[in-house]
Amino acid sequence: MKKKMTTVPFQGTAEQEKQLHALIAEHCGTPGAIMPILQKAQAIYGYLPIEVQQIISDGTGISMSEIYGIVSFYSQFVLNPKGEYAVSVCMGTACYVKGAGAILDRLAAIIKVDPGEVGDDGKFSLDATRCIGACGLAPVFLVNEDVYGRVEKPEAVDGMMKKYME
Amino acid sequence: MDKVKIKINNREYEADRDATILEACRTAAIEIPTLCYLKEINAIGACRVCLVDVKGARAMPAACVQPIHEGMEIFTNTPAVRAARKANLELILSDHQKDCLSCIRNLDCELRILSADYGVEDEHHFTGRLSAGVPVENEDAAIVRDNNKCIACRRCVAACNDMQGISVIGPNNRGFDISIGCSFGVKLGDVPCIACGQCIVVCPVGALYEKDDTEAVWQAIADPTKHVAVCAAPSIRVTLGECFGNEPGTFVEGKLAASLRRLGFDGVYDMDFSADMTIMEEAAELVERIQNGGKLPLITSCSPGWVKYCEHFFPEFIENLSSCKSPQQMFGAIYKTHYAAKLGLDPKDIFFVSVIPCTAKKFEITREGQSAAGEGIRDVDAAITTRELARMIAKAGILFNELPDEEFDSLAATGSGAGVIFGTSGGVMEAALRTAAETILGEPLEKVDYEEVRGSKGIKTATYKIGAMDVCVAVASGTANAHKLLTAIKNGEMDVQFVEVMACPGGCVCGGGQPTHAAATRNFTDLWSKRAAGLYANDKDKPVRKSHENPLIKELYSEYLGSPGSQKAHEVLHTHYQARSKCVRKPEI
Structure with a gap:
């Protein structure tokens, strides 16, 4: 899937940046170290916005186009932060055959966020995830830690989402 | 070179041990199609149109990356190979x-x-x-x-x-x-x-x-209120012919002038002339900096791609850049000031076009500090590449190869041999040395050929004795080489007084605006050698080979500019630079 740049302003802290610089210093000069740097940078910030990629580029001497090429290639890297409410729809086989696709579309329409992205206000993010191991509840989706299972039909999500929408 | 015996299509051949299948087949007069492969630039085996069959291989290998080995049996023309290539082309299409x-x-x-x-x-x-x-x-x-x-x-x-x-x-x-x-x-x-x-x-x-700028040129030519002048860069005369089926490096200066005239330009000029102007100013700048302890090394500024590179990646060297405008900008500047007055033209009514081997020159004409006539009048109004000019010539129905050889307009018809070699890596250096050495020595040089700075090597260095002085020079072409050279200078590993940098590998003859060639040609032809040879041969034949001996240049200085580096020259022929970021600018959301 094509990755899109976030519209949420960057709010990295000085502490996070200190950790990132230490991380770069630790790996700098090791061939192929860009993967662990990106993985750990994502662990620090939760995502890899342009600001973080530029710090990594300046620190390692690896060009922005190469770094972005890697980040946009691997599905493990994300360009968007998680929202205050992180909505994730299980796309495992059981959920999928039980209609998770339509649920994802319905959720995207309600919260006005495309899969893989976060809304401008940072309130909601939406992701299609791999199997979360709750096949007995298929189809299932999560809002942060809240689990919603056996969603009978797409329209049913409207009521479930109500309390987060206020 | 160690040889191995291989068979191609059941015939026996000997080939270099480290050759790829593609290279070995080429020496056996067999061309294998390629789309992604480009010699010394890209070898990734991605497009899959160079597939061949190899006896015993599990699948068809990509000939561009597969090395040969002793006893290898290669088949390039079987029904299966032709079908595979065709299918891959169909998938790409x-x-x-x-x-x-x-x-x-x-x-x-x-x-x-x-x-x-x-x-x-x-x-x-x-x-x-x-x-x-x-x-x-x-x-x-x-x-x-x-x-x-x-x-x-x-x-x-x-x-x-x-x-x-x-x-x-x-x-x-x-x-x-x-x-x-x-x-x-x-x-x-x-x-x-x-x-x-x-x-x-x-x-x-x-x-x-x-970015195609030919429409603006066509419109200007059709506008009776405009005086449309054009000047062609040194390298165009050895590359334009390629667009009309001539061998790379064919010298077509006469037909170039004739075709420009037939396109309807009011003035048809030779940028060799303003290259000589650049040398006058740059050599004066070099001598001045050497004799008065100015910032060294002096670095040439004729290549706008290189100038932009320096501004982005080596801002600490901006002071080292020569303040001279490039020949393209100098011509426009002098044309819209001195020559406008001479011809009785208002600079506002002049549309000045340059034909250049370069795409960065399209950016250069929009730069700040490139308006000698003032009032926001740009020195150059449109910069078109060799390819764009060829398209204009074709569109106008001009049969290029049948044109007579003509000369550029006499107002600025003569360029010296020094101006001609601007078109290749090392040329600006050599041209400047010819003039700087004579300025320092105060007497004519015995030998004007500076062989050490010629050639297609990425970085060339030499030391020349000028009088009692040793002048160390370095020439880099291609920005990757410029990076190496500047890093060495920055780290104090190299002590040089004068540096020439061209953004494109090999200089303008291999510029980004030059005619394209299919990989099948590029991979097995040294375009640089052929094109540069045309320029060096022309330099050798010229009666005047030093910029300062060009009679038109002498006239220009006595009539208008005074001496090189004068106040007037600075107003018209010099510019300034600015540091630029090397970061990615975040788009506005």
Whole structure:
């Protein structure tokens, strides 16, 4: 899937940046170290916005186009932060055959966020995830830690989402 | 070189041990088609149109990357090989925007030529999910990208990253979503692109091309209120002929002048003349800096791609850059001031066009500090590449090869041999040395050939004894080499007084605006040698080989500029530079 740049302003802290610089210093000069740097940078910030990629580029001497090429290639890297409410729809086989696709579309329409992205206000993010191991509840989706299972039909999500929408 | 015995199509051959199948077959007079492979630039075996059969191999290998070995039996022309290549071409075509009739690369598109060669029948072979249509990126001053035609061969990426060391484009996303572009999908203006155009020269299809400025030129020519003047850069005379079927390096100066005149330009001039002007100013600057303890090394500033590179990546060297405008800008500047007065023209009514081997010059004309006539009048109104001029000539129905040889207009007809060699790496250095050495010595040189700075090597160094002084010089072409050279100077590993840098490998004769050649030609032809040979031969034949001996230059200085480096010369012929960021600019949301 094509990755899109976030519209949420960057709010990295000085502490996070200190950790990132230490991380770069630790790996700098090791061939192929860009993967662990990106993985750990994502662990620090939760995502890899342009600001973080530029710090990594300046620190390692690896060009922005190469770094972005890697980040946009691997599905493990994300360009968007998680929202205050992180909505994730299980796309495992059981959920999928039980209609998770339509649920994802319905959720995207309600919260006005495309899969893989976060809304401008940072309130909601939406992701299609791999199997979360709750096949007995298929189809299932999560809002942060809240689990919603056996969603009978797409329209049913409207009521479930109500309390987060206020 | 160690040889091995191989068989190609059941015939025995000897080939270099470290050759690839592609190279070995070429020495046996067999051409294997390629789309992604470009010698010394890109060897990734991605496009799969160079497939061959090898006895005992599990699958058909890609000839461009597969090395040969003793006893290898290669088959290049079996029904299975032809079918595989054809199928791969059909797959590539399935996801390619096929508006070939209106495509800028219509006649020299490598994909189209191969499709014809292999008799492609089904250009919609694959009917599954295809890449969605994307907008053509044409906001940049110099380079247009149309990813609807991109075949993701990555030649442009290799040219930008590996050859030039700039790395502002790369493959983004993956699978059907893959697109070649800047990180985060930003525009070329938001990254430190230097507009060298090497990406364009290597593109096999119509996905990359220069911003076409010919329409503005046609309109100006048709406008009776405009005086439209044109000047052609030194290298154009050895490359323009290629667009009309001549061998690379064919010297077509006479036909170049004749064709420009027939296109309807009011003044047809030779940029060799302003190259001589550049040398007068730059040599004076060099002598001044050496004798008065100025900032050294002095670095040439004729290559706008290099200047932009310096501003982005080595801002600490901006003071070292010569303040001289490039020959293109000098010509426009002097034309809209001194010559406008001489011809009784208002500079506002002049439309000045340059024909250049370069895409960065399209950016250069928009720079600040390039307006000698003032009032926001640009020194140069349009800069068109060799390719654009060729298209204009074709459109006008001018049979280039049948034209008589004519001369440039007498107002600025004479360029010295020094001006001619500006078109190749080392040329500006040699030209400047001829003048600087005589200025310092105060007597004529015995020998004007500076052989050590010639040649296609990425970095060339030499030390010349001028009187009691040793002058150390260095020449770099291609920005990756410039990076190496400047880093060495910065680290104190090298002590030089004068440096020439050209953004394109080999200099202007291999510039980003020069005619494109299919990989089949490029991989086995040394374009630089052929083109540069044409310029050096012309230099040798010239009655005047030093810029300061050019009678027109002498006249210009006595009539208008005074002496090199004078107040007047600075007003008209010099400029300034600015540090630029090397970061990616975050787009406004």
